[in-house]
Amino acid sequence: MLTIPHALLKQAAQQADALALQDGDMSFTYQELSDVVGRIAGVMEAEGLKKGDSFAIWAPNSAQWVIVALAGQMLGGVLVTLNTRYKGSEAADILKRARCRFLFTIRGFLGQDYEATLSEFDLPDLKQTVIMQDGLSTAPFENYLSRAGEAVTEPRVNEDDLADIIFTSGTTGAPKGAMSSHGQNIKVFEAFSSAIGMTEKDRYLVVNPFFHSFGYKAGWLACLIKGAAIYPLAIYDPAKVLEQIQDDKITVMPGAPTIFQTLLDYPQRNDFDISSLRIATTGATTIPVDLIRKMREDLAIDNVYSAYGLTESTGVVSLCSATDDVETIAKTCGRPLDGTFVRIVDDEGFDVPTGEAGEIWVKGFNVMQGYLDDPSATAEAITPEGWLKTGDVGISDDRGYVKITDRKKDMVIVGGFNCYPAEIEKVLLQHPDVQDVAVIGVKDDRLGEVTHAHIVAPALDEAAIIVWSRAHMANYKVPRGVTFHDSLPRNASGKVQKYLLKRN
Known part of the structure; x- marks a missing residue:
């Protein structure tokens, strides 16, 4: 069966004693991970999570994140991931739109209390908020694990069922929830992990955030499929x-x-x-x-x-x-x-x-x-x-x-010529003093639009950048203006938030 929980059970059967998950002092073999996931699934089921219900995780990378995600999916729940940089209003909007029944979160990450930021919002579908970690203490998770519930040993899900709803990064507008099934997640990341040569002997440090496909799917899910060891990194x-x-x-x-x-x-x-x-x-x-x-x-x-x-x-x-x-x-x-x-x-x-x-x-x-x-x-x-x-x-x-x-929407038309900002950015990054760059289009009375470069390069000035650009690219691509920054605004996925630059 091509489902995420079945991938876990397969590894537990094939290599029970192999390391599955290591997060500081928390360590699980594949058999231990399967057991704890089953117990958490039992608690979630006893407290009302049913097949088809959405549950959300709003937390940085951790062992608890992986365990809760797998437990909810074991029951046929649909995982909704929340960006750790969201404000309360942004998280509340997604929780409401996805009709999430459970929210799993933490306190004390970079001074944040995510639960408190939601207190002013009406979330009629949200029946329970569970604290997985409070500061450095994992006691809340251990307390949740000890609640009543019969361990779930067989997944309540098939490959055509929804596995997750991941909301787009929203760099240009309101995020939209992209839905993926269990079967396609397994097929895609079986292909991906095989293509890069992963095996059960690998140890994978997951730097990318779990709320994004790069950290969740190309990260711990790829490990699960291949039987590799997962090492979550929060900061x-x-x-x-x-x-x-x-x-x-x-x-x-x-x-x-x-x-x-x-x-x-x-x-x-x-x-x-x-x-x-x-x-x-x-x-x-x-x-x-x-x-x-x-x-x-x-x-x-x-x-x-x-x-x-x-x-x-x-x-x-x-x-x-x-x-x-x-x-x-x-x-x-x-x-x-x-x-x-x-x-x-x-x-x-x-x-x-x-x-x-x-x-x-x-x-x-x-x-x-x-x-x-x-x-x-x-x-x-x-x-x-x-x-x-x-x-x-x-x-x-x-x-x-x-x-x-x-x-497509970022293309700049300069006097009838198509300019692609990424192409110009790639050239500018060849300058030895340019550390980071984003190019946008701005209105121009004569040409309609021209390019403008936002650059991290402490040792340069605007005139030097423009002169260098004229020597390295066609004239119509050359930025007509340059703004310098200490750093560029990026979302948690690493994408430059160009809409913020366009406001300046």
Whole structure:
């Protein structure tokens, strides 16, 4: 059976004594993880969670997060993930729209009391809020585990049932809830974990947040499918990460490009032995070629992959392979997952010639079931033939490799010429003093629109950037203005929130 709980039971049967989950002092073999999940599921069932009910988790990465998610899904509950950066109003909106019956959260994470921030909102469907952790104390979780309830040993779910509702990052508007089934989650991340060469011997440090597909699905779910060990990380700190890679012999650690750049820039990096690290995946529209090279050479990571996906594609569309060269990994996102399909189309939905830019459409088992309670948005996103319109602009080469050039809505038309901000960002990142960059379009009386660069580069000024840009890109692409920042606003998934830059 292709369901998430069945994947857990399979590992418990095949390698009962293997390490499944390690979080500080909390440690579980696969048999122990299966047992505790069954007991928590029994408590949740006794307290009213039924098949088809939604339950939410609003907490940073932890062992408890994984256990609660699996327990709810064991009963056929639908997992709703909440971004740890949400304000109370944002979380309340999602809890209400998803009609969540249970909320599992914590107190004391970065000074936050998530439960208290919800006190002023009316949530008629929310029947119970459970505190999993209070500061450093895990006593609330242990108390919950001791409540009455008969352990659940058989999943109440099949592969066509919904597994989760993950709300889009909402960088440009209200988040929409993308729904995925158990079967497609298992199929996608069986393909993903096999493609990057994961095995039951791996130890995976999950840096990416569990509320996002990168941390939940490409993270602990991929471990579950392969029988690898899960190491959740709640707060990223390069020194502590380097120490944990060394001490726990971490072998797998995907992350955004900025994660690996901070490791490379850490002054005492060479004081740590991180030779165990063998697999890393990353993804973005702009990855400097030099970063991929340094990940391989300076961090000595054997296999570095770039990938592309979105919430609506169950997290993955395409992936590079271990044999790809540095240029391919940096400049493309690989080929579509086996059994899925990609088209590059024009505004009328017709295929464009190889090498020309167009919107990326995706079809296959990775396409979401639809948006929660939003048939019009679902119909707008998925054609009657099943093609998901990603809204991303890209190019496919003669090998079938996909290169992302930008978001369709982000394209800037300068005097009749199409400009893709991501392409300009990639060039600007080649400047030795530019640390981070985001390019947007601004109105111009003569040209209609021009590009404007928001840059993190303490040693430069506007004139120097513009002069350098004129030497490295076509004139119509050159930013007409530059704004400098100490850092760019990014959401918890690492995406630059360009709408905030456009307000300035």
